[in-house]
Amino acid sequence: ATGDLHAHDGSPRCDALHEALVDAGRAADLVLLAGDLTLHGTARQADLLAGICARFDVPVIAVLGNHDERRDGSGAVAGALRAAGITVLEGNAIELEVGGLRVGLAGAMGAFGGFEGVTIEGISEQRRRAISRRAALQAAALHDGLQAIAGCDVRIALMHYSPTTDTLRGEPRAIWGYLGSELLAEPIRRHRPDAVVHAHAHSGSFRGSIGSVPVYNVSAEVLHGRVGMLELPAAAYSEVE
Template sequence: MIRIAAVGDIHLGPDSAGALRPAFDTLGDCADLLLLAGDLTRHGTPEEARVVAAETAGLPVPVVAVLGNHDYQSDRQDAVADELRSAGIHVLEGDGVLLDIDGTPVGIAGTKGFCGGFAGRSGSEFGEPEMKSFIRYSRASAEALGRSLRELREAGSVLRIALTHYAPVPDTLAGEPREIYPFLGSYLLAEAMDDEGADLAVHGHAHLGTEHGMTAGGVQVRNVAMPVIGQAFSVYHLSPDGSAHESRHSASRGAATHAARART
């Protein structure tokens, strides 16, 4: 059984130093890896990213992350990613990483993803150049995710996890105003997961959403935005046959206050 700790939307800043470290230091007892589902900083500055790096440096488990929209805010996303990588975090964008977890090859495919909406209520590549560009960006993110999942399968991954910031399904947005659903995710991400296969999908971004969802093809989806899970991380169990279970970990709930400062 592989134990996957996950959280997104931690929104750390200079005054957050040390807030999550006590909880993260317990990961060796309850998890085999940690997934960070974007919006790791508040304004996407290298200084904020250094706080995230310090919270995760030297942890007893591998750490894999994607960036979120907040991490792009200052147009320093490459510098943010570099700061995270300096702490040993695998930062993904349209690619994947294959980890050996106690002899089980576990692949994580990651992308920030983007907006566009969901089946029957989505944008299309039609009309103005700006609209075409908007949807093409979403499509390119989804295609890169699918390609990464396929490459991980071909590389021998027994379990595959899709890690995004934006939501692949509307299920996990329940609680958010329906008017903003098109800006919270895209069905194209779910199509990529269903086409190429995944055992679990993890995302953030929707602070007022719901934890549990599923793609049309049966991939279990979890919204791990900290305001949703209400703690420093949740732990999900995946068996080599792909079945998933979860446990509510008693990590510090006080850390959730840091995510409350910023909306998606």
């Protein structure tokens, strides 16, 4: 799993991660991409990443991030990735047969908005309400997705924004409100998946939890350019250089 790749022409990070992603695709049963896959949200940039993922022999599951909406809209990025055989989850879920197990993934971009004691300052009430509405819609989509995969042997929630402040530690507290929302935690508490995977917090912490559920921040920055390898349901961790 990884995220915040920000793929674009001549990207040092994309070049450095190229072989690591290919190695991960050979070693893993699934590859998870946790959003901000492109720098400016263009189909061209999505094609760069899709070209790497086309070399994988395993399913690739992705959610989009805020950067993926920037220029051409999320539809352009999602379309380019889907054309390459990548599954893009946008508030929905998928079930896969992996090693004799039914693996379910519920995916959504998620949203920012803040946490108890950590709010976004200096915005209008109208803007605050709009942010809250989007976070509530994303949380509801995550709930529906997790409910749909309730019968799976392994259940994973995949998103871009963080559902907990645990994995934001290392980031300036003043920007935590822009990095995730506490509303995303409610469906996690209710459905208790085996793992939550997100990105977006470049200077955050790798691991946190919501109750007994492990939460992993797999931002490429947090992983120092590596790709995280999670073994579920035991949730062992290693890295691919």
